[in-house]
Amino acid sequence: MRLRAETRREGVLLLLIVLVLFGFSLVIENYLGARLFNRVSASVAILAILAIGQTLVVLTRNIDLSVGSIVGFTAYFVGQQLSLDNDIHPLVAVLMAVGLGAALGACNGVLVAWCRVPAIIVTLGTLALYRTILVEYSDAQTILTVNLPQWLIDLPRLNVVSYERLHLRAVVAVMLAVAVLFQLLLRYSSFGRRLYAIGSSPEAAHSAGFPTRRLVFAAFVLCGALAGLTGFLFLARFGNITVVAGLGLELKSVAAVVVGGINIFGGSGSVLGAVLGASLIDLLENSLIRSLQVSEFLRDALLGILILAAVAIDSVFMKRRRDP
Amino acid sequence: MSSPSADPPPGAGAAPGAAPARAAPVLEVTGVSKRFDMTQALDDVSLSLHAGEVHALVGENGAGKSTLIKILTGVEQSDEGEVRVEGRTVHLANAQEAQACGVAAIYQEPLVFPDLDVAENIFITHRDQALLVNWPRMYAKAEDLLASLGVRLDVRAPARGLTLASQQAVEIAKAISLEVKVLIMDEPTASLSDHEVRQLFRVARQLRDRGVAVLFITHRLEEVFEIADRITVLRDGEHISTRPAGEVTRDLLIRDMVGREVDQFYGIGGDWRSRTIGRQVCRVRGLGREGVFSGIDFDLHEGEVLGFAGLVGSRRTDVALALFGIQPADRGTVEIDGRTVRITSPRAAQQLGVAYMTEDRRKLGLAMPLSIAANVTLPVLRRYLSRLGLVQRSREEAAAEGFRERLRIKAPSALHVVGKLSGGNQQKVMFGKWLNTRPRIFLLDEPTRGIDVGAKAEVHAMVRELAEEGMAILCISSDLPEVLAMSDRILVMREGRQMGILGGSEATQEAVMSLATGEAGEEDPDAGAGRAAS
Numbered sequence: 001m002r003l004r005a006e007t008r009r010e011g012v013l014l015l016l017i018v019l020v021l022f023g024f025s026l027v028i029e030n031y032l033g034a035r036l037f038n039r040v041s042a043s044v045a046i047l048a049i050l051a052i053g054q055t056l057v058v059l060t061r062n063i064d065l066s067v068g069s070i071v072g073f074t075a076y077f078v079g080q081q082l083s084l085d086n087d088i089h090p091l092v093a094v095l096m097a098v099g100l101g102a103a104l105g106a107c108n109g110v111l112v113a114w115c116r117v118p119a120i121i122v123t124l125g126t127l128a129l130y131r132t133i134l135v136e137y138s139d140a141q142t143i144l145t146v147n148l149p150q151w152l153i154d155l156p157r158l159n160v161v162s163y164e165r166l167h168l169r170a171v172v173a174v175m176l177a178v179a180v181l182f183q184l185l186l187r188y189s190s191f192g193r194r195l196y197a198i199g200s201s202p203e204a205a206h207s208a209g210f211p212t213r214r215l216v217f218a219a220f221v222l223c224g225a226l227a228g229l230t231g232f233l234f235l236a237r238f239g240n241i242t243v244v245a246g247l248g249l250e251l252k253s254v255a256a257v258v259v260g261g262i263n264i265f266g267g268s269g270s271v272l273g274a275v276l277g278a279s280l281i282d283l284l285e286n287s288l289i290r291s292l293q294v295s296e297f298l299r300d301a302l303l304g305i306l307i308l309a310a311v312a313i314d315s316v317f318m319k320r321r322r323d324p
Numbered sequence: 325m326s327s328p329s330a331d332p333p334p335g336a337g338a339a340p341g342a343a344p345a346r347a348a349p350v351l352e353v354t355g356v357s358k359r360f361d362m363t364q365a366l367d368d369v370s371l372s373l374h375a376g377e378v379h380a381l382v383g384e385n386g387a388g389k390s391t392l393i394k395i396l397t398g399v400e401q402s403d404e405g406e407v408r409v410e411g412r413t414v415h416l417a418n419a420q421e422a423q424a425c426g427v428a429a430i431y432q433e434p435l436v437f438p439d440l441d442v443a444e445n446i447f448i449t450h451r452d453q454a455l456l457v458n459w460p461r462m463y464a465k466a467e468d469l470l471a472s473l474g475v476r477l478d479v480r481a482p483a484r485g486l487t488l489a490s491q492q493a494v495e496i497a498k499a500i501s502l503e504v505k506v507l508i509m510d511e512p513t514a515s516l517s518d519h520e521v522r523q524l525f526r527v528a529r530q531l532r533d534r535g536v537a538v539l540f541i542t543h544r545l546e547e548v549f550e551i552a553d554r555i556t557v558l559r560d561g562e563h564i565s566t567r568p569a570g571e572v573t574r575d576l577l578i579r580d581m582v583g584r585e586v587d588q589f590y591g592i593g594g595d596w597r598s599r600t601i602g603r604q605v606c607r608v609r610g611l612g613r614e615g616v617f618s619g620i621d622f623d624l625h626e627g628e629v630l631g632f633a634g635l636v637g638s639r640r641t642d643v644a645l646a647l648f649g650i651q652p653a654d655r656g657t658v659e660i661d662g663r664t665v666r667i668t669s670p671r672a673a674q675q676l677g678v679a680y681m682t683e684d685r686r687k688l689g690l691a692m693p694l695s696i697a698a699n700v701t702l703p704v705l706r707r708y709l710s711r712l713g714l715v716q717r718s719r720e721e722a723a724a725e726g727f728r729e730r731l732r733i734k735a736p737s738a739l740h741v742v743g744k745l746s747g748g749n750q751q752k753v754m755f756g757k758w759l760n761t762r763p764r765i766f767l768l769d770e771p772t773r774g775i776d777v778g779a780k781a782e783v784h785a786m787v788r789e790l791a792e793e794g795m796a797i798l799c800i801s802s803d804l805p806e807v808l809a810m811s812d813r814i815l816v817m818r819e820g821r822q823m824g825i826l827g828g829s830e831a832t833q834e835a836v837m838s839l840a841t842g843e844a845g846e847e848d849p850d851a852g853a854g855r856a857a858s
Contacts, residue, residue: 188456196437199439209420
């Protein structure tokens with residue numbers, strides 16, 4: 001049976017992850033183990049949720065470079081509210097983060113869909129804008145873990161299921177739920193299929209009479225909402241939030257999406273691919289730090305290389321470009 | 325998901341060609357007019373389509389066929405007149421509303437979603453009802469639909485790799501699933517191989533037998549006689565005739581399509597034709613480009629105007645692009661001044677004294693935001709450089725000023741921005757730009773497209789002047805009377821092949837049309853080869 005291109009890509013990614021695990025297990029003692037899984041899976045979860053949002057936007061032949069700033073903004077804002085009032089209900093806090101993210105995403109969406117500004121320009125602008133607003137708003141103050149409610153501080157170590165020393169963190173469970181939800185949405189809902197259609201051929205989508213503007217807008221809103229959720233988890237994970245929180249996450253999310261096989265020119269890719277892409281990137285980064293004490297700058301270089309390699313491999317070997 | 329059905333819609337079963345005139349028409353167009361700036365694209369056109377007929381729409385380039393289709397599919401709106409579907413007056417404000425009325429169109433190059441698979445391409449437009457996609461059911465239905473058309477396609481394969489013919493089949497299947505009443509096929513055969521054309525005709529007949537009204541637009545007259553029950557001719561935006569196919573002869577059809585007297589429009593004196601033509605400048609033999617055109621043979625002399633006639637898709641522009649090195653030829657020879665040359669780039673062509681004036685001013689011709697001076701000196705900027713390698717504005721301006729006066733470009737100065745000029749004046753700037761390269765062979769591609777009558781006359785005068793000065797001119801034009809009036813000889817092309825060269829008294833509108841539509845001319849054994857590879 002002929003495999004879908006997406007399925008093949010996912011297989012290759014899984015294989016690569018296994019190879020990376022095997023490679024590092026030769027270099028680092030006691031590398032493979034419950035500790036690695038517990039730590040990396042929690043770290044992957046945050047990036048994966050962001051990458052799923054990015055996927056929705058990239059599928060429509062757009063891009064959202066402002067997600068890092070949205071994460072920082074929501075993390076700071078929600079952290080501040082929780083510091084001021086420790087009694088805010090957890091659910092309210094989550095909704096606050098998701099809602100704020102969605103609102104910031106909606107700004108991007110309006111500018112892209114109705115003002116006809118290219119997404120790369122819009123989100124490059126809001127990347128800087130949202131961050132600057134955060135700096136002004138926060139007055140360069142820092143959210144401190146000590147002021148946060150206990151349930152939030154405990155959240156990263158909250159387990160849903162445990163097997164001996166292997167833990168499935170709540171954060172990871174949330175990520176898996178989001179992934180399943182959006183995989184189903186993209187595969188089976190007419191909304192999801194139309195996102196693919198728009199990215200595949202905007203002209204054909206327009207002449208088929210799809211409400212392309214509303215669909216693109218919705219993609220940006222959902223991407224913002226997921227970035228907001230990421231911001232909440234970011235706050236829970238790190239506790240101390242400064243104005244530079246989430247800086248550089250846009251690059252990581254784009255890298256995860258591209259490595260995960262979502263066509264940067266829209267129209268193809270899957271949520272599973274994005275999750276695997278995020279896993280590969282985070283695993284590599286984590287392991288490199290442990291084995292070589294690689295500096296932060298080199299980690300950025302690694303991301304750059306991964307993005308370039310993924311896109312180059314796509315266009316050279318898979319002949320996948322904007323034009324068929 | 326809505327229920328796509330392969331069952332024939334109500335009203336099906338009308339015998340093919342059986343006097344449809346008695347039944348009420350499915351689609352009726354009355355008194356439709358449409359104007360674009362200078363041109364009256366449609367003038368009081370009426371047309372009716374009946375269930376179960378294949379209705380052919382023919383006409384020269386610019387006869388108004390495309391405009392009529394755009395109005396019927398809601399892409400353009402008419403200025404006057406009305407469209408009725410099943411007796412109901414409809415206002416087709418966009419493609420969506422046309423589709424809702426049961427009018428769909430397939431084009432020479434279908435608009436598919438390349439990343440989506442075949443089945444999804446068929447059904448994605450009507451998913452409004454259901455929330456979720458039932459993939460197995462969709463695949464099964466797509467398979468049924470395609471099978472009912474006699475088409476074998478993998479419904480799970482992405483549309484990206486499909487041939488044009490298969491993409492058209494997908495579009496037709498989509499139209500059937502939407503239960504269209506009227507299917508417009510706009511030159512669907514232009515890029516198909518003979519075998520694919522057969523298959524398309526079979527499908528078209530099948531649709532007719534199911535009670536669909538098929539409006540079939542084509543440039544190939546033999547296809548018209550093969551498929552059509554009735555034939556409507558448009559000319560210059562007017563409705564000329566509608567007749568049952570059985571009552572029409574080829575000659576009658578061509579006369580309806582052509583209809584005009586040449587010299588009414590182009591009062592060109594006989595003395596210009598009597599001038600002497602100089603020695604041979606260019607000799608072309610067997611020129612071709614894989615899958616595009618082949619077998620082009622002609623000689624070009626000093627002071628001669630060689631016209632290139634043919635219908636849309638006859639690949640005339642491709643020959644010019646090859647001679648100018650933009651898309652170099654891959655077979656045949658070109659001799660200039662008796663020396664065999666290889667023209668592999670526009671730069672090489674210019675060095676050989678060849679200039680090409682494009683039909684697409686906006687995209688390939690002029691830098692619209694720049695001044696006349698900057699445009700005119702662009703191909704030969706080296707001549708205007710100072711010793712430091714910087715452009716000398718004063719010399720540039722002086723040269724452009726010269727062209728402005730000589731070509732009578734209506735602009736306050738040579739520093740005026742080109743984008744703000746009228747079409748006719750832009751055309752003159754383009755002339756100036758290429759004359760500035762001092763060409764000996766000038767390839768003109770639709771030199772009068774989109775400009776008004778006065779500017780046309782000036783362009784004609786300019787071409788004559790250049791020929792009298794001894795320039796060798798190759799002129800592509802879709803305006804048949806214009807080609808006839810301007811050219812010493814006319815090379816007629818059809819689907820990438822040379823159908824013949826007409827000179828002197830042989831060159832009549834009827835003769836040119838007859839070659840261009842493939843009604844005359846030698847039959848070549850590899851006739852299909854040129855268009856099989858699209």
